[in-house]
Amino acid sequence: MELREIEIFLMLAEELHFGRTAERMRVTPARVSQVIKKQERAIGAELFKRTSRSVQLTPAGIVLRDGLAAGYQQIKEALASAVAVGRGITGELNVAYSAAWCGILVVAATDIFRARQPNCLVRIHESPLLDPIGPLRDGTYDIQLVELPIDEPDIVNGPVLFSEPRALVVPVGHPFARRGTVSLEDLSEAPLITVTGQPQYFLDHHYPHRTPEGRLIPRGPSTTAWQEVLALVGAGKGVSPTCARAAQYYSRPDVVYVPFSDAPLVEYGLLWTAANSTPKVQAFIETLLETARSSDLAGL
Missing domain, CATH: 3.40.190.10 (Periplasmic binding protein-like II)
Structure with missing residues (x-):
């Protein structure tokens, strides 16, 4: 059974609907039906009971679903880890923030990033008022979320994430x-x-x-x-x-x-050094931007 066929089976076992499964897997309903029939022939038993009103797993289907689900998750995690290693998203990442409301956003982004990149350890720090740029320059911090303006030739100014009165x-x-x-x-x-x-x-x-x-x-x-x-x-x-x-x-x-x-308004934005625009830095920045867009910043 190929990986794609496993994914189609598990999706149908979750949705119990050929049309929705086809839509989520971006294939035709006929393709879903074809894959399931192939699996049933190979196993020698029905995996789903189909009627005009419903689709239900058979006992054989339940056993197959439970057996495949754990293994499929391990495969996904192994693939994600391999991609992360290939992109250099491993090791340690140090992220700093300047104010408590910035810290809440950084922590939320870190939770998402850690789930996606388990091979990269994120450490969170509070940025000092004294010499806030120094720790970026000496490599103590990789990314900072701070008050602007900052205009330094060796510091990259990312987008403004939010503004406050x-x-x-x-x-x-x-x-x-x-x-x-x-x-x-x-x-x-x-x-x-x-x-x-x-x-x-x-x-x-x-x-x-x-x-x-x-x-x-x-x-x-x-x-x-x-x-x-x-x-x-x-x-x-x-x-x-x-x-x-x-x-x-x-x-x-x-x-x-x-x-x-x-x-x-007080503007808050991201900083990192031009010399440290690594794949893991860029990956965390993308996660932070995504988190900021989906967060209710007014409620931070």
């Missing part, structure tokens, strides 16, 4: 905390707590020095860790812009997240 995290007793929204012009009225370690163009994009109307934005303390940013805000040392979704993941009794009414 911005908010301003402020001390709970600050006048801004009682507002429904804040504007970019309001940044001139409180010290701005910033982070260090990123490229200057990244910092200028997320932590501007002037408002759209040209008013100076005062500087507060700077740090290299997000939890330290929250601690400084909670202590009344200033305010800091962030993604509005942070309120769901990083709530504290001493801070409030106030949405911006006029700030641009």
Whole structure:
């Protein structure tokens, strides 16, 4: 019995309908019937009871189905493993993310990827605020899902996976905390707590020095860790812009997240090095894109 014939038999055993089996196997109903009759002649017994209203497995058919199903799954897994080895999708893949909501998407994609590529071990990491590009360059990470913009000659910018509205995290007793929204012009009225370690163009994009109307934005303390940013805000040392979704993941009794009414969205995209565009990197990127398209990102 050829592999294709096994697949047709198992599909008919699942569907119990010649037309649907033919459609799923992309053959004609006559071809399905021909294959089943050939198998029945070889075995010397009926595999299916056919009437004008239904198709049912016979006792012989049940035995054949149960015996073939486990072996067929092993064949599929062996073929998938061989293809993965042939494409170089083996070994270890290190994927990093910058924020909790990015991590949820990475974990979902990893579950799918591991099922498809069992010979490739995926390790997930949280990307540091300090020197986020360094681990890509030195090979510690293969792929990162991070806030944009990143514009480096040796770093490949993949597609933007999703965008999020911005908010301003402020001390709970600050006048801004009682507002429904804040504007970019309001940044001139409180010290701005910033982070260090990123490229200057990244910092200028997320932590501007002037408002759209040209008013100076005062500087507060700077740090290299997000939890330290929250601690400084909670202590009344200033305010800091962030993604509005942070309120769901990083709530504290001493801070409030106030949405911006006029700030641009925060974009999140994939990064990897041009020198590391391997088959396994590209395979994971394809899986992540597929996961992002099928996910309800609003519910992350």
